Amino acid sequence: MRKPKLNIADQILYMDSKGITFKYISKESAKKYLEENNNYFKLTAYRKNFLKHPGGPKLNKYIDLDFSYLTDLAIIDMRLRYLLLRMCLDVEHFSKVRLMKALEQSEDNGYDIVESFQANLGSDQLESLKREMNRNQGNPYCGDLIEKYKNDLPAWAFVEIIPFGRYISFYQHCANYLSNKKMRDESHLLIFIKDLRNATAHSNCILNDLHPHTTRRNTNYSVLRELDQIGTPHIRQKKMSNARIQQIVTLMYAHNLLVTSEGVHEHQSIVLEELITRMFKNINYYTNSPMVLTTFSFLKEVVDKWFQKSYTTIT
Numbered sequence: 001m002r003k004p005k006l007n008i009a010d011q012i013l014y015m016d017s018k019g020i021t022f023k024y025i026s027k028e029s030a031k032k033y034l035e036e037n038n039n040y041f042k043l044t045a046y047r048k049n050f051l052k053h054p055g056g057p058k059l060n061k062y063i064d065l066d067f068s069y070l071t072d073l074a075i076i077d078m079r080l081r082y083l084l085l086r087m088c089l090d091v092e093h094f095s096k097v098r099l100m101k102a103l104e105q106s107e108d109n110g111y112d113i114v115e116s117f118q119a120n121l122g123s124d125q126l127e128s129l130k131r132e133m134n135r136n137q138g139n140p141y142c143g144d145l146i147e148k149y150k151n152d153l154p155a156w157a158f159v160e161i162i163p164f165g166r167y168i169s170f171y172q173h174c175a176n177y178l179s180n181k182k183m184r185d186e187s188h189l190l191i192f193i194k195d196l197r198n199a200t201a202h203s204n205c206i207l208n209d210l211h212p213h214t215t216r217r218n219t220n221y222s223v224l225r226e227l228d229q230i231g232t233p234h235i236r237q238k239k240m241s242n243a244r245i246q247q248i249v250t251l252m253y254a255h256n257l258l259v260t261s262e263g264v265h266e267h268q269s270i271v272l273e274e275l276i277t278r279m280f281k282n283i284n285y286y287t288n289s290p291m292v293l294t295t296f297s298f299l300k301e302v303v304d305k306w307f308q309k310s311y312t313t314i315t
Contacts (some may be wrong), residue, residue, distance in 0.1 A: 019061030024068040045208035046073040064288040085200035110154040192250040
């Protein structure tokens, strides 16, 4: 059933009918916010993290949810997206550095391994790869590489042309081709990061659903082992059963593991600490939202443990 399109005045009325209050931001200010800063659909996505009255005259109306709480989460979410995207790009870059180093230390000439990868693709996947190459022929950033190497691409050019999902498959192939167990383990981390990278690049909401039991994959064992000293087993299990938190924490672990630049580590530590500070700026808003409160606390523990200023890389 299609829902009716609401103008901003109707959106305010609808939120009011659902128990969303305007104690700290007036309805007039909320109207201006929705006109200039965010849209109703995206902003109200965060309401999923708040409880509803289970019965009585306020049945299905939100418990202690103010418009200002939604705007606070939207700001935190925006800052989180920018930070996570940067971390994803760091991991992608340094994984390519690691891959090139492994190839340089092998007897492969850099061309045979690409041919081997393509030979192992099914017909549909091979056609998909060809379409990806064709689409990028006129690309001002990588079209020259395709033109230069034509149909005989070396690994160092190939990884700069293919999309991230294809790159993960190639990384896995290289790990098996080179019998490199460490790279094989790292490739599993990259799989978890793929969805998060795409979500942040497309400006999707991250913190709009913090419910447990939304994961599709088991958390990587090395990540769980590193989390062993953080929180209680019950809290760890519950938080890591949320797909978004699982991906964020896996990204943090992978960043610590793969990024070898001390300067990048130091910068990321500072930015993460700033984000955590912003998360707790209005923490009193979430007294009656245990999902938000406990998630912020869990992420703070992870950052405090893994991203201290005296940064130590995981080995």
